[in-house]
Structure formats: C-alpha cells, structure tokens
Amino acid sequence: MTIEINIRKHLQADDRGFNLEIALHTESDRVVLYGPSGAGKSLTLQAIAGLLTPDEGLIRLKQNTLFDSAGGICLPPQQRKVAYLFQDYALFPHLTVAQNVAFGLRRGCFNLRRPHDHPVVRKWLASFELSAAANSYPHQLSGGQRQRVALARALALEPDILLLDEPFSALDLNLRDRMRRELSELQKQLNVPMMVITHDPADLALLGDEIFEIRDGMIAPPART
Numbered sequence: 001m002t003i004e005i006n007i008r009k010h011l012q013a014d015d016r017g018f019n020l021e022i023a024l025h026t027e028s029d030r031v032v033l034y035g036p037s038g039a040g041k042s043l044t045l046q047a048i049a050g051l052l053t054p055d056e057g058l059i060r061l062k063q064n065t066l067f068d069s070a071g072g073i074c075l076p077p078q079q080r081k082v083a084y085l086f087q088d089y090a091l092f093p094h095l096t097v098a099q100n101v102a103f104g105l106r107r108g109c110f111n112l113r114r115p116h117d118h119p120v121v122r123k124w125l126a127s128f129e130l131s132a133a134a135n136s137y138p139h140q141l142s143g144g145q146r147q148r149v150a151l152a153r154a155l156a157l158e159p160d161i162l163l164l165d166e167p168f169s170a171l172d173l174n175l176r177d178r179m180r181r182e183l184s185e186l187q188k189q190l191n192v193p194m195m196v197i198t199h200d201p202a203d204l205a206l207l208g209d210e211i212f213e214i215r216d217g218m219i220a221p222p223a224r225t
Ligand SMILES: Nc1ncnc2c1ncn2[C@@H]1O[C@H](COP(=O)(O)OP(=O)(O)OP(=O)(O)O)[C@@H](O)[C@H]1O
Pocket: 011, 012, 013, 018, 035, 036, 037, 038, 039, 040, 041, 042, 043, 044
C-alpha cells in the first residue's frame, strides 16, 4: 500500500523544544520504524492516526488524503480507517473481552450488553482463540491474550492500516517470540498493511520489509555498507 508522509511539527515543553520533520514514501505492507528513545517514532504514528496535528505537510494512505495543510484537510481519527495499538494495549478494564472487541462496532440498536450477538465479534474471538475467554476481564488474562484482544478489537474495524507501537515490549522473551511470529502470519493472511515501532532487532528481521530509522525527529539516511 502507498504511504506518503511529509510533515513538520514543532513541540514545546517548558524550555525544551522538539522538531519533527518526517518525510517517507513506501509501497510496502510491512514497515518498521526504529531508532533511539525520544526520536519521534510515536509522534509519527500519532500523526498518521490523527492524534497529533502537524503544523504543515501531507499524509496520504492508499488514495486517501488524511492530512493536507495546503488543501485545508485534516480528517478526524474516526474517519481515517487507521487502527493504532498503544504500548500497553489500552484495553477497557471494566469491559469483558467480547465487549472490548465489540467496542468500535456499536451502532444503532447493537449494544455492549450482548456482544456475542454480533457476527463480527464472534468471528474475531474465534480466530484469535478467545471464545472461551469472552466473558473474562482484561486483568484475568495473560499478556499474550491481552495483546490478542487488542489486535482483535483493532482488526474488527477493518482498518486500512494497523499501527503498532512497540507491540511486544510488555511480554516476556518466549511469548514475545511467539507473538512476533503470530503477528507476521496474521499480516500475511489478512493482507492488512502494518507499521510497527520497535527497538528489537528480531522484529526488524521478521516484520520489516521496509525499515526506516528515525533520529532526532527525522528519517536517517540509509546506512552505507
Ligand atoms: N506533547 C509533547 N510536548 C512536547 N514535547 C513532546 C510531546 N510529546 C513528545 N514530545 C517530545 O518529542 C520527542 C519524541 O517523542 P516520541 O514519543 O515520538 O519518541 P519515541 O521515538 O517514540 O521514543 P520511545 O522509543 O522512547 O517511545 C521526545 O523528545 C518527547 O519528549
């Protein structure tokens, strides 16, 4: 899928300023962003998701313009068809697994009291082997299960792209390895484009068909060999 980003944003916190100046273009469905802490990786995903408004520039996904300062376009997050998974998965603690998955689908008379009635919820619970845990709450789940709930909730909305901010950082080594392979297979099966932030070289190797390094708010030039 075509992703085109060319944005600038200045952030100021007390006496510290940060300039984000990201320009990237890719046709890949498996993109990895990596780089040191504080480089601007999360801000880049937030800009794509519509959670951060650049001062100027352009963001295009497929044929859709999500942001274009010159044309006065800034789609709100809910119109972007972008799923953004935070580092801590951000599940709703007071909702069950099924209700979490159903959350974004609420429309018309469908309500969260009977999430199983929704075929999309049933489908995603089954494909992530979560049917047996449908009535559990997030604190009753393992780290891997919590991550699968977050993925199921994101994918239920059939997004154009999945943005993952350090998806495995909260998992122990064994589970991290397994979830990395699961995510890789899932991406291939569903054909959903994804952009992943990571610090882990193993993620680069498995999930990154195209890899961008971000340093000091900018895409670093490719290393020479
Ligand atoms: N709301 C804000 N106001 C001011 N500065 C901010 C704000 N949000 C982030 N920053 C600064 O922008 C820089 C980039 O932050 P960002 O979260 O994108 O880093 P990152 O590359 O994702 O780091 P990490 O790998 O540690 O998550 C940091 O120096 C941070 O302090």
